[in-house]
Amino acid sequence: MTTAAKLNIVPFVSVDSMMKLVLAIGVERFLTELAAYIEEDFRRWELFDKTPRIASHSHDGVIELMPTSDGRLYGFKYVNGHPKNTREGLQTVTAFGVLADVGSGYPMLLTEMTILTALRTAATSAVAAKYLAPNGARTMAIIGNGAQSEFQAIAFKAITGIDRLRLYDIDPSASRRCAKNLAGMGFGITICSSGQEAVEGAEVITTVTADKQYATILTDNMVGSGVHINAVGGDCPGKTELHRDILLRSDIFVEFPPQTRIEGEIQQLDPDHPVIELWQVMAGKVAGRSSDKQITLFDSVGFATEDFSALRYVRDQLQATGLYEELDLLADPDEPRDLFGMLLRAGAKEGVVA
Amino acid sequence: MTTAAKLNIVPFVSVDSMMKLVLAIGVERFLTELAAYIEEDFRRWELFDKTPRIASHSHDGVIELMPTSDGRLYGFKYVNGHPKNTREGLQTVTAFGVLADVGSGYPMLLTEMTILTALRTAATSAVAAKYLAPNGARTMAIIGNGAQSEFQAIAFKAITGIDRLRLYDIDPSASRRCAKNLAGMGFGITICSSGQEAVEGAEVITTVTADKQYATILTDNMVGSGVHINAVGGDCPGKTELHRDILLRSDIFVEFPPQTRIEGEIQQLDPDHPVIELWQVMAGKVAGRSSDKQITLFDSVGFATEDFSALRYVRDQLQATGLYEELDLLADPDEPRDLFGMLLRAGAKEGVVA
CATH class of the missing domain: 3.40.50.720 (NAD(P)-binding Rossmann-like Domain)
Structure with missing residues (x-):
């Protein structure tokens, strides 16, 4: 597969990969290095596009989106908070997040953030x-x-x-x-x-x-x-x-x-x-x-900047550790304006008429 | 794997699966059925938690989050708009989205939305x-x-x-x-x-x-x-x-x-x-x-409600078509309050000390 053909791919860090990543790096070292990223981003605080989280409240809890950007990278976290969940064998808080390139708008990383949030909070x-x-x-x-x-x-x-x-x-x-x-x-x-x-x-x-x-x-x-x-x-x-x-x-x-x-x-x-x-x-x-x-x-x-730092840190570990999957998340037609044609050609390959 | 053990899983519709889904249903029928979902949600407009999209503007384009909820389900779309992208062989617009359960805050679907947005707009x-x-x-x-x-x-x-x-x-x-x-x-x-x-x-x-x-x-x-x-x-x-x-x-x-x-x-x-x-x-x-x-x-x-309708529609096709993957997105410790213990046990399995 050529590089051009992989424009559809976003690296994905699953829960399993995140656990392996933390174990591979070691939890103390992971926290120490992550803390350095967090500190670095706090020090350039004024660069960030900051907004309070966007919350959707309901009777049982809240679902929030936490976006931020430093002008070069954009990150957001999805996180819920449902205290009653533990009674049903679910987590109170689950989270995942995305890091994207501001220049193209393309996502660069999708990762679990339940474990990662626990680490960045600490x-x-x-x-x-x-x-x-x-x-x-x-x-x-x-x-x-x-x-x-x-x-x-x-x-x-x-x-x-x-x-x-x-x-x-x-x-x-x-x-x-x-x-x-x-x-x-x-x-x-x-x-x-x-x-x-x-x-x-x-x-x-x-x-x-x-x-x-x-x-x-x-x-x-x-x-x-x-x-x-x-x-x-x-x-x-x-x-x-x-x-x-x-x-x-x-x-x-x-x-x-x-x-x-x-x-x-x-x-x-x-x-x-x-x-x-x-x-x-x-x-x-x-x-x-x-x-x-x-x-x-x-x-x-x-x-949100702390999650941003955590997303940056995880992104920077991917190449050395290989602890991610390739997610086919972005439609990438051979010809950018021909989304429908991509569908037709996929159909032709399978002998199906759109 | 028991049902309880699959609490970590979120169904994921990749670009490839979305194309197969549209082809399996047929693009005319897909659009007709999707239109019915959109119309149904417009008719219950007053139920929805509505907010203008949350935009992060930059020199080259914009990255937006578009959340909404009807009180039972919550959906959001990530979408970028970068007109210069076509000159670089990239899409102007790419998108993905998530549908979640308001009651637990757990995501129920992650899907590509570049193709889906084109369909819902039409x-x-x-x-x-x-x-x-x-x-x-x-x-x-x-x-x-x-x-x-x-x-x-x-x-x-x-x-x-x-x-x-x-x-x-x-x-x-x-x-x-x-x-x-x-x-x-x-x-x-x-x-x-x-x-x-x-x-x-x-x-x-x-x-x-x-x-x-x-x-x-x-x-x-x-x-x-x-x-x-x-x-x-x-x-x-x-x-x-x-x-x-x-x-x-x-x-x-x-x-x-x-x-x-x-x-x-x-x-x-x-x-x-x-x-x-x-x-x-x-x-x-x-x-x-x-x-x-x-x-x-x-x-x-x-x-956002149109994306919400589209997410609902795609979710409703999953079981009959099987056109999705299982994404290990949500940390699900055997014991809800023991996230760190989950990490330790994962390490023990691999013979690694956290």
Whole structure:
């Protein structure tokens, strides 16, 4: 097949290929390299065409499209959020995404993004913590030990040096599973019986619970001075994890303010409450952590540029690993204006009249 | 493989499968059945979550996402428009789309939509003409004989009884190819040497040229009373085909006014110029054609509900035809909250440590 004849092909990374890709690269290295892509894109934040995600809400959940572009590449992610799904043996969140060439409009990559989103969320948290966590932090509490928890732990280990975990989940079996999954990876792990116990001695507190409701995973008295809070679970309207008083004591760092004010912990605050844009910290325009006493809060909701970075990273691994399939996605008639003729010729080949 | 084990699978209709599907059903029958789906969805227009397409513009073209939902199903199309592509042997427009279940957020179908968009555009024009073209119309001029022209001709034949075509294109070889592609399908075809000649005696005038510019494919003197104009080619800001005076003499029917005022022929008119919504005609709320002298104009730009109808139609053909592949798109851990464990187990199977 000549190159010209393959204009119809879009590389596709299936779930199976993504797992093989992560295993081939190694999850720690994958997270570290992905974090570098995310950081690189945050640093050139101003180049991006940014828009809040386009959401279609229904009784049971939401389906969202998250597009962005840096002017050369265009990416979007399809992602749903349906908390009731777990009761039916389905995932709460599934996702896939596409990277395309802005110059031709042709898609260049279609990939599963359920696993990839888990990885990019963790990598983003860890990159933020690199600028915001106390110097030399080694202990992290993880409250909520579901699908995201192991990825957070490994990303923090790889990127910030966290190696002691204090796990708490209202479902103790979730904590046990998390500890088991992380066994042998170099963590000292303590399973705790309350959130209060989990935060004891922790320099970083990660909240990553899943219920779609206003919750108070952390109360004000649980958060001592100097701590970095990585608030991951509050990520849609009506879903928060932190008591409002904690927010008032913290310096709050966000991805894209128009989106975070709707979806993040700061939906609890006045719409003009001051926040700091994470990209400005990474670009060296404003300080990250500036004192030992400061409470820093990364109000993570997940933004389209992070998915864009993840799509770029996966695209860049394809050639070396060969872990993709060729998808016949784009009609490519031998003569560009003759779409119908292509159909006729396909019919002639099979002896069928259109 | 059990049903539960196939939660990861999304049916995928490749370009090859789509061609086979159209050939298996027959292009006339495909267009007729698709038109019925489009009409059904226009009739329940008020149910749909409607939004203008989300466009990412660049120097060379545009990439758009077109989502919509009827509350039970959600669909979106990715489509680009890059006029310069033909010079590089690429398609101006390529597209693919996804249908998903609103209840779970899970995608149910991924399909090529370059061919499918050509079919739905033609089917929509023909459905509109069923309500707007003069009674007993048999002759249609087609000005612009590129990739969309044959589909328009066949849809009008199948749905409105057009069987005489008058073809004109600035590139005479395009008209010859269109005539050749339509040979033996029951049309009387005249190739014309000007737009003026093409419209002589035509009861329906279809304009479907491709240049991205303000053009005047039809001047006012070319349009006699009683004609139906099917204006397909003017479909983005800065791209129109009809002289403004024609619009002022016509009753103008549109898909979704907020989108058509930006993208359609009516971008030439005042923003409050009266237009009639096509769905209201199909739902019997307002009249379509009401006199023999009236000039009716369908200012077609293509709307998300038409893609939604097309996705529904293709989905409904899958089981009987088997013309799809199974795409491993959705991560489906044996235990919903244990995404990382799925990765570990995949590694264990291959003897790799995550």
